Amino acid sequence: MRTGVVVGNPKPASRTLAAAVRAVELLSGRAPDLVVDVTTLGPGLLSWGDEAVGRAVEQVGALDLLVVASPTYKATYTGLLKLFLDRFAGGEGLRDVTAVPLMLGAGPAHALAADLLLKPVLAELGAALPAPGLYLLDTEGAGSPALEAYAERWGPVLRAAAAHGAAARGSRSAV
Numbered sequence: 574m575r576t577g578v579v580v581g582n583p584k585p586a587s588r589t590l591a592a593a594v595r596a597v598e599l600l601s602g603r604a605p606d607l608v609v610d611v612t613t614l615g616p617g618l619l620s621w622g623d624e625a626v627g628r629a630v631e632q633v634g635a636l637d638l639l640v641v642a643s644p645t646y647k648a649t650y651t652g653l654l655k656l657f658l659d660r661f662a663g664g665e666g667l668r669d670v671t672a673v674p675l676m677l678g679a680g681p682a683h684a685l686a687a688d689l690l691l692k693p694v695l696a697e698l699g700a701a702l703p704a705p706g707l708y709l710l711d712t713e714g715a716g717s718p719a720l721e722a723y724a725e726r727w728g729p730v731l732r733a734a735a736a737h738g739a740a741a742r743g744s745r746s747a748v
Contacts, residue, residue: 577607577636581643581654588714593642595715599724618656637735645678669738672700677711703734
């Protein structure tokens, strides 16, 4: 199973990144195979021909399990993350990728943001989303007890969906 994270925090090496990496570790039992800290792609996000961005999009689309993470900005995910997600083909860009929307915020007021705002975008891109999104307090981040509880409850479902997606991708490429 190929795993990865995409993080849309404007700060490189953020708490959001640490939480996303920890989520993948708990869900898969190992470190992610791919880490895309979107802010490191720089101005290439604004150029449709940028090779680094194109390569990142291709690599993310080939994953089996993906955690997409953002801090809560103005009650939603960041524009930086939106710029990156806009590069994926609608309905197909994340086909056969099992995704987990993860958002961090200052308090419980935005606890539904991952499900109400980020999850629909991932679904529009074709991702499988068999589990609820995950919201963490940014003060807890990667140390949040909610991460372990989520992995225990939803890990088996997400791993099964990721295995199914990998098998579907393999059968399409064998044709």
